[in-house]
């Protein structure tokens with residue numbers, strides 16, 4: 331009973347108590363206050379809530395799509411879309427809304443999340459080679475139920491208190507020798523040494539090996555606050571997304587890739603230009619002005635097969 335009276339009778343004592351100092355520090359933290367105020371005043375955050383969108387990130391993709399018609403499909407043919415760094419799922423929502431019916435959309439994230447109905451998801455690290463194989467299997471297999479069972483086999487481990495999906499064969503980034511361990515998909519297929527009889531057979535083979543129409547990547551690692559480090563981590567994630575695009579994207583396919591600006595982004599741009607006819611920097615107005623994030627919108631993959639060694643040696 332007495333304890334309840336202490337705050338009323340002696341507020342000076344309570345203010346000195348450790349828990350109060352902790353609370354006061356949190357309460358008065360300038361950055362958290364600023365963040366809350368910014369969220370409250372931010373028109374996109376308010377609108378996202380109003381529109382039942384998972385986050386304000388949805389508006390970035392909507393603005394990119396408005397400008398570049400990412401999901402345009404002549405004749406309403408269903409599209410295959412892979413969304414990398416998909417949690418909490420706002421880009422999934424936009425893709426689902428913009429793609430023709432029956433499109434196949436797969437969200438991939440290192441964190442677990444609940445995709446919207448009609449979208450499949452995979453919890454996996456894009457820096458793992460196995461993740462790339464699983465994405466390929468997802469789009470090549472007709473029966474995605476058995477695919478889901480396979481995903482459950484992926485080894486889960488705990489790193490620094492966080493549950494991570496860990497598989498062997500980590501991609502290290504552009505300068506890594508490990509990138510050439512990615513084999514040309516055609517080489518694996520049975521009978522690939524035999525000459526292709528007809529144009530039609532060739533098309534069927536290409537459609538099977540490069541099944542994806544659009545690769546989206548909004549991936550971002552936890553920011554460290556150190557611009558150089560954040561930039562480098564972003565470049566590694568971009569290279570992993572570029573590898574997905576090289577391996578799986580159809581001829582004329584599209585890639586949207588988020589990056590943190592910095593000294594190395596011009597080399598990323600050069601790599602992208604080897605693979606795509608058109609590469610454009612685009613900062614949607616939904617991005618915060620002070621943020622270093624930006625997007626490369628890449629249109630028209632030049633060919634089905636692209637030699638990764640040429641791309642990654644280029645820059």
Ligand SMILES: C[S@@+](CC[C@H](N)C(=O)[O-])C[C@H]1O[C@@H](n2cnc3c(N)ncnc32)[C@H](O)[C@@H]1O
Pocket residue numbers: 384385387388414415416417418419420421422438439440441454455456457548549550551552567
């Ligand atoms: C800005 S959020 C994406 C927001 C999402 N586009 C949306 O619309 O809701 C970036 C995401 O990238 C994911 N990410 C970071 N590193 C990753 C990795 N190595 N593999 C897969 N996802 C990763 C994070 O877990 C995070 O959910």
